[in-house]
Amino acid sequence: MDVLIVGAGPTGLALGIDLARRGVDALVVERADRLFPGSRGKGIQPRTQEVFDDLGVLDAMRAAGGPYPVRMIWKDGERVGEQPMFEAVEATEGAPYTEPLMVPQWRTQEVLYARLVELGGQVAFGREVTGLEQDAEGVDVRFADGTALRARYVVAADGGRSAVRRAVGVGMTGETVDPNPFLVADVRVRGLDRDHWHAFPGADGTGLMLCPLAGTDDFQLSAKLAEGAEPKPALDGVRELVAAYTHLDAADVTELRWASDFRPRAALADRFRVGRVFLAGDAAHVHSPAGGQGLNTSVQDAYNLGWKLGAVLRDSAPGTLLDTYEEERRPNAAAMLGLSTGVHRGEVQRGKATVQLGLGYPESSLTEDRRTAPSGVRAGDRAPDGTVEGVRLFDAYRGPHWTLLGASAPTAEIRALSTAPKSYGPGVFLIRPDGYVGWAGDSTAGLGEYLTRLGCG
Known part of the structure; x- marks a missing residue:
């Protein structure tokens, strides 16, 4: 096997697609028994739309999602004003996509998975990596079921708690972005229109938002809780939050489909490559969700690495080409981490700064x-x-x-x-x-x- 990709999130699936179309023998393995079920990373930035155009999935993404609605601010059960979610960016011939596309992450992964299978790729579910060893020719990867696989290269796309990153001894340097706990959930709610992203700010800097998820009947709930509060990612806990922050009754939350709590942090892996092992996506950088940079930066990691692996494995390019992955992507990821943190703290406006059309590699040795x-x-x-x-x-x-x-x-x-x-x-x-x-x-x-x-x- 040429490449083993660990993790079937957007990063791993996008890389699998890119390698499959290059004729590279690659396998995606996933610890869970299915694709991720939640909406978490729902924003597809214009630059990533261009990537998806190239990978052959943009039309399917557009069919699966839709545009972001205007934010509606509520206070004491009354609508008090609207705010655009993004600073407008004018489309031009050179940049035809300028507005973020909303696609729940689970739908994004379904679309990518379908494209991977169409190209002859596959995902092996229920395969948890427990360790690896590498030598000059390849990497031996062990799994929890006692089996092992050998590949010429391994790509860690297994998230912020990456088992592969730990196995190769790479640390992460970062900071807490916000001391407050957050909760995100996919819910069914009655009593709200689906034409607005409904915001219910609290008096103490906390608050709750309910965003209609394009292409579904769900809302994404995101709540910033009081410092020291204990999130309750269960139906009763979500109902309590909705009743406390909005004019809706607890019973208006009719279904909880997925929930997770987190504390926003920003962290960057100390290295993106150790020998024949590469780190990509959340395994290499962890973002605040504000501004929608994490998933997009992750997909572009895959896009950068895919053609280089293909060139080395199929086109006789020198192995030194792979050194440029870390050279190009680590500074880029560091910049996006700073941007995400700035958006979270209200220092940067969503729009021109977050569409990622201005990113490039002017200092690269390939330039x-x-x-x-x-x-x-x-x-x-x-x-x-x-x-x-x-x-x-x-x-x-x-x-x-x-x-x-x-x-x-x-x-x-x-x-x-x-x-x-x-x-x-x-x-x-x-x-x-x-x-x-x-x-x-x-x-x-x-x-x-x-x-x-x-x-x-």
Whole structure:
């Protein structure tokens, strides 16, 4: 086996999809006996929508979810005003998706799982990892049932309490974001419209919100409790909270479908790679849920790692390419942790800062810009959408290949459009499989050396 992915959350499933379409022999294993049942990470940011477009699941995601409603503020049983949830971001040709999409996490995972199976991948449920050992050629992974598997590489996508991270001895450095306990639950509620995200602020900084979950009959309840309070993630406890913070009666909560309590924290793994073991998603970084950055950063970990594993395992790229995963993703995750914490504390507005369209890898060792006077899009930037030669760029980029704009393709594996769009500025642009500009030049001079360095020449 080439790759064993531990954890069937959004990170593990997205990585499984990316590897499956590259012909990599990979298996996803999951400790639980089914996919995660709750709504927890419900926000799909615009950059992740672009990733899902490439992975072939965006239409299914849109069908499974919907837009975020406006927030309705309540006080003493009266509606006292509306507030938009997000600062508006104008759509452009280069950034066609600018609004977050609401999809309950359980639905996101169902869509990803269906795509993985469609591509011939699989998830082995009920497989709990208890330990591993690695050598120069691979990793031996042990399971609670006494069995073992060997893979050339292992990816830990098994959450904030990652057994794989502990097995390789990687610590996490972090802080408490908020001393107050929180409770989140998926509930059925009567007496509220489904056109608003209903907010019931308390007088002491606590409060409760009920958000209609797009594509379902449920509401997501999220409550900030008093410091020192003990959350009760059961039906009676949830009913008590609703009766205490809203004008609804306890009996108006007709069903509890899932619940969990937590204390918001931000933490970053000290390393994202130990030999042949990689950390991704919550196993590598734990966020406050505010601002909807955690799941999105996690999916983009998978997107970054997938093409690199594929290149090394299937395209004879040098193993050193895998070193760039930590180089690129750890600083990015650290920045997103700071952003999530800022949103949680009311220091950052949801909107332009949280859509993740401005993220890139300008300092990466994979980034090279040889233009004498670079302008417009630069190497390391996200490659914007557009139209050239009658072809939509996102359509051209879709798939596991590299794309060259402004010149003929030097190899058959690279798709080429002989014209670069004016919006990119003058030059020749090589787009990585994950939709970032890897190389740019005034001409193709130097492109061959770059491709050879990556094993593509």
